Amino acid sequence: MTSLLGPGxxxxxxxxxxxxxxxxxxxxxxxxxxxxxxxxxxxxxxxEKSVLETITRLGAALREQHPSIxxxxxxxxxxxxxxxxxxxxxxxxxxxxxxVPFRDLAEKAFGLPASFTHDVRAAxxxxxxxxxxxxYRDALVVTIGTGIAAAIFIDGKPxxxxxxxxxxxxxxxxxxxxxxxxxxxxxxxxxxxxxxITRRYNRLTPSPVPGAREVLERARAGDTDAEAVWITxxxxxxxxxxxxxALLAPEVIVLGGGLAQAGDALFNPVRERLYSHLTFHRRPKxxxxxxxxxxxxxxxxxRARAVLETP
Amino acid sequence: MTSLLGPGxxxxxxxxxxxxxxxxxxxxxxxxxxxxxxxxxxxxxxxEKSVLETITRLGAALREQHPSIxxxxxxxxxxxxxxxxxxxxxxxxxxxxxxVPFRDLAEKAFGLPASFTHDVRAAxxxxxxxxxxxxYRDALVVTIGTGIAAAIFIDGKPxxxxxxxxxxxxxxxxxxxxxxxxxxxxxxxxxxxxxxITRRYNRLTPSPVPGAREVLERARAGDTDAEAVWITxxxxxxxxxxxxxALLAPEVIVLGGGLAQAGDALFNPVRERLYSHLTFHRRPKxxxxxxxxxxxxxxxxxRARAVLETP
Numbered sequence: 268m269t270s271l272l273g274p275g276x277x278x279x280x281x282x283x284x285x286x287x288x289x290x291x292x293x294x295x296x297x298x299x300x301x302x303x304x305x306x307x308x309x310x311x312x313x314x315e316k317s318v319l320e321t322i323t324r325l326g327a328a329l330r331e332q333h334p335s336i337x338x339x340x341x342x343x344x345x346x347x348x349x350x351x352x353x354x355x356x357x358x359x360x361x362x363x364x365x366x367v368p369f370r371d372l373a374e375k376a377f378g379l380p381a382s383f384t385h386d387v388r389a390a391x392x393x394x395x396x397x398x399x400x401x402x403y404r405d406a407l408v409v410t411i412g413t414g415i416a417a418a419i420f421i422d423g424k425p426x427x428x429x430x431x432x433x434x435x436x437x438x439x440x441x442x443x444x445x446x447x448x449x450x451x452x453x454x455x456x457x458x459x460x461x462x463x464i465t466r467r468y469n470r471l472t473p474s475p476v477p478g479a480r481e482v483l484e485r486a487r488a489g490d491t492d493a494e495a496v497w498i499t500x501x502x503x504x505x506x507x508x509x510x511x512x513a514l515l516a517p518e519v520i521v522l523g524g525g526l527a528q529a530g531d532a533l534f535n536p537v538r539e540r541l542y543s544h545l546t547f548h549r550r551p552k553x554x555x556x557x558x559x560x561x562x563x564x565x566x567x568x569x570r571a572r573a574v575l576e577t578p
Numbered sequence: 579m580t581s582l583l584g585p586g587x588x589x590x591x592x593x594x595x596x597x598x599x600x601x602x603x604x605x606x607x608x609x610x611x612x613x614x615x616x617x618x619x620x621x622x623x624x625x626e627k628s629v630l631e632t633i634t635r636l637g638a639a640l641r642e643q644h645p646s647i648x649x650x651x652x653x654x655x656x657x658x659x660x661x662x663x664x665x666x667x668x669x670x671x672x673x674x675x676x677x678v679p680f681r682d683l684a685e686k687a688f689g690l691p692a693s694f695t696h697d698v699r700a701a702x703x704x705x706x707x708x709x710x711x712x713x714y715r716d717a718l719v720v721t722i723g724t725g726i727a728a729a730i731f732i733d734g735k736p737x738x739x740x741x742x743x744x745x746x747x748x749x750x751x752x753x754x755x756x757x758x759x760x761x762x763x764x765x766x767x768x769x770x771x772x773x774x775i776t777r778r779y780n781r782l783t784p785s786p787v788p789g790a791r792e793v794l795e796r797a798r799a800g801d802t803d804a805e806a807v808w809i810t811x812x813x814x815x816x817x818x819x820x821x822x823x824a825l826l827a828p829e830v831i832v833l834g835g836g837l838a839q840a841g842d843a844l845f846n847p848v849r850e851r852l853y854s855h856l857t858f859h860r861r862p863k864x865x866x867x868x869x870x871x872x873x874x875x876x877x878x879x880x881r882a883r884a885v886l887e888t889p
Binding site: 281348358378405417419421422427428432433434435437438439442447449450451494502506509510512513514515516517544545546547548 | 606659669715729730732737739740742743744745746749750753756760761764813817820821822824825826827828854856857858859860876
């Protein structure tokens with residue numbers, strides 16, 4: 268990839284996901300070196316311990332491979348509820364940790380200043396600061412993948428709500444409807460995430476598919492079950508984005524994540540539905556995410572560099 | 579009323595509503611003097627002209643009545659879409675104005691520095707800064723009266739979205755449902771404002787009522803139509819507030835406006851419904867508005883004093 272980040276301090280970047288953990292060494296010119304995926308070492312409890320062991324090992328290997336680069340800070344990101352300010356992982360579905368002081372633990376493990384941030388907010392910040400949305404003051408970056416979440420920027424600044432803001436995926440679209448992984452019902456994520464689209468379709472079909480891409484393909488080929496599932500997802504996304512628009516009036520909404528790769532098949536009908544719910548409201552532009560699949564690592568690097576710049 | 583505002587510069591305050599226009603002279607000790615309601619002089623077009631004539635006249639009368647107080651600034655607030663930063667009234671339903679530079683016009687009319695702000699944001703700011711919600715950094719102040727709108731505070735600062743933020747009342751709860759004054763369908767305001775509750779019930783009954791208070795009374799007395807209308811409104815409010823909670827994670831939601839006078843009959847069922855849609859989210863406290871019916875004037879005075887403090 269080209270160096271979106273630009274020049275700055277060299278840092279280590281780690282993006283802990285529910286399935287994979289990504290790692291890279293960020294060179295002084297901003298290039299991501301040695302980008303690698305490792306399975307996330309999920310444990311029945313205290314996954315933080317095995318995660319810290321894994322990233323320490325990966326960091327050491329990256330330093331060995333690039334002896335001429337001395338990273339000056341560590342940027343770590345993870346899903347769930349994250350208190351950026353205090354560097355705490357409060358809670359993460361499936362990752363089995365609670366109230367873990369990841370920032371302090373990473374600083375100890377590496378002997379370097381560290382940042383610990385929410386994955387969607389970090390990737391969203393990369394999209395917002397380094398992509399075309401940077402031209403706007405008020406923006407949402409919505410990731411639609413296995414889950415759905417939003418990074419919110421108001422007047423150019425990220426809004427974290429002590430770790431609880433941006434949970435667009437757990438905003439109820441169909442009260443009493445589809446059960447959600449969070450324990451609620453009818454959440455946007457339970458209807459319209461790539462994983463939910465797949466799951467909802469596979470309940471209806473005798474020939475299950477591996478992902479949302481195939482649901483869309485079958486919908487286009489005239490499979491009425493696939494079409495119904497896809498349309499419900501589009502309706503829910505249009506409505507959910509309209510709620511966010513009424514409340515916050517973003518100038519731009521960036522859509523990213525796996526489902527956004529559907530391109531116009533997603534953007535055009537979602538835009539149409541979103542606008543159909545608006546009257547005098549400010550109409551947000553819908554934009555494609557531009558940073559690509561390493562947005563999380565880039566965001567982690569941005570935050571790590573910011574730690575060094577803070578007096 | 580007691581002097582919530584506290585000591586500061588004396589100012590003139592005007593709160594232009596869809597029906598009434600309220601005016602007052604704010605004394606150096608913060609007391610509101612000569613509070614008065616005048617019918618808003620609505621014209622088929624350019625209502626701004628008659629509004630400016632009316633407030634100029636009211637201001638002159640206030641100065642005559644209190645010759646020992648020399649107001650140093652003017653605080654003017656109005657409904658609709660208001661760009662606080664540029665002091666523009668972009669648009670207001672029923673008031674028939676477009677892109678009016680109210681701040682500049684008020685400065686000329688009075689020969690004093692002036693502020694022009696949205697009525698709900700100004701009243702919300704008074705509630706937020708001077709009421710018990712001031713203990714929190716992230717808050718919503720929701721006014722449920724003829725209409726529904728929210729004043730948003732994030733990290734202690736108001737969020738205006740260039741005049742377009744906070745339109746919780748025009749967030750769609752029932753797609754394709756009840757027509758709304760904004761031209762949309764199924765907006766929260768069309769279901770749950772005091773005016774909509776009255777209108778929806780009066781469509782069902784042979785003996786119409788003057789307001790939402792009577793709908794609630796009849797619901798309590800066993801009128802099943804009144805009960806159905808009231809319950810739909812509670813459901814919509816709980817759901818609408820849950821959307822705002824998922825996105826922004828406010829620590830507190832203050833409910834004010836005419837419908838909030840229903841007290842526990844509103845707060846308890848709305849809280850129950852709101853919380854029923856939340857799982858891992860941060861649960862906002864629901865608080866009663868505390869400033870009372872002059873919150874708009876107090877907010878206008880706050881902003882007018884702020885103009886004098888800005889270098």
